[in-house]
Amino acid sequence: MSYPNIQEFIEDLEKENELLGKGTYGVVYKMKTKRIINPELEKQQDQVPFVGQYLAVKMMDAKTEKSFSTIQKEFLILKSLPKQHPNIIKLYKSYAWANQITKTYTLVLVMELADKNLMKEIEERIALKKYFSDDELHHIFLQCIQTLNDIKIHSNIYHRDIKPENILMKSSGLQILLSDFGVSRKLMKEKLPTIAGTLVGTPSYLSPILWNAFESGQFQIANINKIVHNFEKSDVYSLGITLLQTTLLLSSQIQKLNAGAEGQLRTQTLLKGVQNPRIQNILTRMLDHDEKQRASFQELIQLLNEPIPKQIVSNKKPIFSNVEPKIGIKEQFSLQAKMKFEKNQTEIDQTFNNQKLDQQQEKIEQVDNLETTHETKIIQEAIQNDEKEK
Ligand SMILES: Nc1ncnc2c1ncn2[C@@H]1O[C@H](COP(=O)(O)OP(=O)(O)O)[C@@H](O)[C@H]1O
Numbered sequence: 001m002s003y004p005n006i007q008e009f010i011e012d013l014e015k016e017n018e019l020l021g022k023g024t025y026g027v028v029y030k031m032k033t034k035r036i037i038n039p040e041l042e043k044q045q046d047q048v049p050f051v052g053q054y055l056a057v058k059m060m061d062a063k064t065e066k067s068f069s070t071i072q073k074e075f076l077i078l079k080s081l082p083k084q085h086p087n088i089i090k091l092y093k094s095y096a097w098a099n100q101i102t103k104t105y106t107l108v109l110v111m112e113l114a115d116k117n118l119m120k121e122i123e124e125r126i127a128l129k130k131y132f133s134d135d136e137l138h139h140i141f142l143q144c145i146q147t148l149n150d151i152k153i154h155s156n157i158y159h160r161d162i163k164p165e166n167i168l169m170k171s172s173g174l175q176i177l178l179s180d181f182g183v184s185r186k187l188m189k190e191k192l193p194t195i196a197g198t199l200v201g202t203p204s205y206l207s208p209i210l211w212n213a214f215e216s217g218q219f220q221i222a223n224i225n226k227i228v229h230n231f232e233k234s235d236v237y238s239l240g241i242t243l244l245q246t247t248l249l250l251s252s253q254i255q256k257l258n259a260g261a262e263g264q265l266r267t268q269t270l271l272k273g274v275q276n277p278r279i280q281n282i283l284t285r286m287l288d289h290d291e292k293q294r295a296s297f298q299e300l301i302q303l304l305n306e307p308i309p310k311q312i313v314s315n316k317k318p319i320f321s322n323v324e325p326k327i328g329i330k331e332q333f334s335l336q337a338k339m340k341f342e343k344n345q346t347e348i349d350q351t352f353n354n355q356k357l358d359q360q361q362e363k364i365e366q367v368d369n370l371e372t373t374h375e376t377k378i379i380q381e382a383i384q385n386d387e388k389e390k
């Protein structure tokens with residue numbers, strides 16, 4: 001495969017000497033374009049970086065041709081992801097060259113510039129003691145899950161290194177941009193899903209199956225291919241830890257939640273601290289240590305799009321899930337989810353007609369069952385509003 005070379009790189013971009021981040025595989029700099037860097041993109045209007053636009057430039061070094069082909073995977077994966085997806089970091093151009101003196105190979109990926117990563121956002125909020133609101137959490141949860149599902153459906157690719165550092169954000173409107181597909185893997189239908197001979201993912205975010213393998217040293221041994229796990233469910237777990245961290249604004253308390261019975265207990269304790277029952281349920285479904293019981297992307301999307309009981313809907317104050325379904329944002333990639341949602345919606349509408357008589361009773365029961373919480377207040381107000389309307 002041939003790439004534009006170092007000469008073209010120097011002519012295209014100007015270094016700002018601002019280090020955006022450093023990860024396991026690369027160093028990322030902020031740079032500015034000196035000219036139109038990719039005229040090919042000109043056809044897709046909104047994809048063309050203008051002259052003087054700031055971009056993120058990820059530089060990765062490899063010592064051998066073999067390791068070069070490993071880092072090249074990220075480029076190939078980024079290229080095969082759905083284009084124009086609002087929640088996937090855009091790749092504008094790539095370069096590569098070999099350095100004869102140091103005998104290294106360099107691969108450069110030029111990407112859309114994000115404002116920060118989710119970990120930074122969490123840290124800022126910890127400092128300010130400012131939790132995400134229920135609506136904000138709904139928005140973040142849905143974007144992450146929907147995007148991972150879109151990637152699965154479109155490209156059959158799983159991320160495999162989901163953590164707050166790899167979820168980038170635009171400051172405005174908490175838009176998330178999924179990034180760092182360095183260890184992602186395309187699932188080959190004919191092969192069992194296995195992991196390669198090296199550690200993929202980050203220990204705290206590894207699913208319990210992968211954590212066990214990691215801890216017992218199986219990541220090192222040759223017959224690693226015996227560790228069979230479900231890629232989708234492993235991603236669901238990593239995202240579950242990430243979102244638990246986001247919901248409760250946790251910094252270090254997420255270690256070893258994936259480790260055995262003790263990890264399970266600690267997970268349950270943390271989950272009890274999640275105020276909103278819907279968020280709590282979704283996180284519980286994501287963090288199930290039993291892979292089979294753990295929710296799939298599709299189930300999670302359904303849980304997120306479930307309309308909340310009508311008495312709460314009639315209240316103007318939004319709470320978790322009582323927001324317009326956000327699937328409209330990227331309908332072109334989310335047809336499946338959309339269709340499923342609509343089907344679900346019709347079924348629910350029908351059920352509503354049949355259940356009208358039970359509603360008042362249900363409301364009273366709900367109020368009785370709840371302690372004097374935020375939810376109780378909302379339901380009580382909803383009943384009052386309902387009665388006023390009658
Ligand atoms: N497009 C980008 N815009 C802004 N910051 C970025 C961008 N890409 C990466 N970063 C920052 O650099 C860090 C490391 O980048 P990443 O792609 O995750 O590298 P690695 O594969 O080495 O982990 C990220 O956590 C993020 O803070």
Ligand SMILES: [Mg+2]
Nearest residue numbers: 023165166180
């Ligand atoms: Mg990273």
